[in-house]
Amino acid sequence: GQGVEQPAKLMSVEGTFARVNCTYSTSGFNGLSWYQQREGQAPVFLSYVVLDGLKDSGHFSTFLSRSNGYSYLLLTELQIKDSASYLCAVRDQGYNQGKLIFGQGTKLSIKP
Amino acid sequence: EAAVTQSPRSKVAVTGGKVTLSCHQTNNHDYMYWYRQDTGHGLRLIHYSYVADSTEKGDIPDGYKASRPSQENFSLILELASLSQTAVYFCASSDEGRNSDYTFGSGTRLLVI
Numbered sequence: 001g002q003g004v005e006q007p008a009k010l011m012s013v014e015g016t017f018a019r020v021n022c023t024y025s026t027s028g029f030n031g032l033s034w035y036q037q038r039e040g041q042a043p044v045f046l047s048y049v050v051l052d053g054l055k056d057s058g059h060f061s062t063f064l065s066r067s068n069g070y071s072y073l074l075l076t077e078l079q080i081k082d083s084a085s086y087l088c089a090v091r092d093q094g095y096n097q098g099k100l101i102f103g104q105g106t107k108l109s110i111k112p
Numbered sequence: 113e114a115a116v117t118q119s120p121r122s123k124v125a126v127t128g129g130k131v132t133l134s135c136h137q138t139n140n141h142d143y144m145y146w147y148r149q150d151t152g153h154g155l156r157l158i159h160y161s162y163v164a165d166s167t168e169k170g171d172i173p174d175g176y177k178a179s180r181p182s183q184e185n186f187s188l189i190l191e192l193a194s195l196s197q198t199a200v201y202f203c204a205s206s207d208e209g210r211n212s213d214y215t216f217g218s219g220t221r222l223l224v225i
Contacts (some may be wrong), residue, residue, distance in 0.1 A: 008152075033213060041200060043155070045213035078188075087154065099170070100214065104154035 002026050004090050004103035011109045012078055018093070020073040020086045021105045028093025033100065034062060035087040043087055050080045075108075081112045115139070118217035125224050131190040133220050135203030143185040143206045146170070146178060146216070148199040154203065161186055186191045203212050 004024045012018040024032070031050040035043035049055050049064045049071065075082055085107045089100040100104040116137045125131045137144065143162055157170030159178035167178040170217040175197060177189040190197055200221050204214040 032162075035214075042216035042218050043214070044216075048213060089155075099145075099157065099160065101157075102155040103172075104152060 004088055004101050006088050006103040006106045008104065009107050009109070011111065012079055014078055014087075014110055014112050016078055017074060017076045018078055018082075018108055018110070020075075020108065022073070022088030022103055023090065024069045024071070024072075024088070024090045024101075024102060024103075026090050029066060030091040030093040031097075032062075032064060032071050033089045033091065034060075034071075035089065037060060037085045037087055039084075046086075049054065053095045078110050080110055083108060114216050116203055116205050116215050116217040118201075120220060121190065123223070125190075125193045125222065126218050127193060127195060127224055128225065130195050131193050131197075131222065131224075133188040133190075133201055133203075133222070135186045135188075135217055136184055136203040137186075137203075137215070138184065139205050139207070139215055140183070141205035141207045141215070142183065144180065145204045145206075146176075146186070146188045147202045147204065148172070148197075149202060149219075150199050158201075198222060198224045202204040 032047040033048045037043040047062045049062050054063045064071045085105040086105040087105045092099045114221040119134045129178045145160040146158045158176050161167045161180040164183050200219045202219050206214045
């Protein structure tokens with residue numbers, strides 16, 4: 001069926017890295033976005049990708065493989081403040097081109 | 113600063129009562145959306161709008177109505193609130209809806225008892 005899937009939880013260690021995976025199966029594809037959501041707060045936009053490959057944005061990098069319906073968000077040099085949920089969202093295609101389909105989010109916990 | 117403002121921040125409603133959630137944006141965006149967020153389900157789209165005086169059904173519209181009286185304002189209406197509608201509701205706006213990111217409001221925490 002159609003949807004966006006993410007693991008519910010992920011743990012890592014301060015100073016290392018974390019990779020948040022996202023797989024999707026949708027009727028159309030017009031880009032994929034990543035959002036960060038801290039506990040009790042609104043999601044905040046991090047990155048948008050529409051072409052295959054790695055997009056390096058410093059602390060955050062994103063990878064996309066359209067043929068595999070797969071993306072990941074890579075966080076490097078982790079800090080405790082990076083502890084949050086990370087939401088993957090696929091932009092549908094066609095008439096409703098603005099509509100985002102969200103995954104359930106991955107809660108990233110970072111230990112000292 | 114461009115923003116999306118939701119009101120109220122939280123609300124307790126009685127089963128069968130009417131609830132109206134309001135959203136106001138100063139981004140000059142054409143697109144507005146209402147999502148609900150539940151643990152384990154992520155964000156699910158309820159209703160959205162491309163232009164004033166027009167609304168579209170999202171993925172889970174049952175039990176909800178929407179109203180877009182102007183470009184800046186978008187309301188979500190629960191005519192007969194039910195226990196299953198307890199959730200956090202987020203409003204968002206975006207420009208042209210194509211490659212732009214969403215700007216979210218701070219959310220409304222709704223408890224139906």
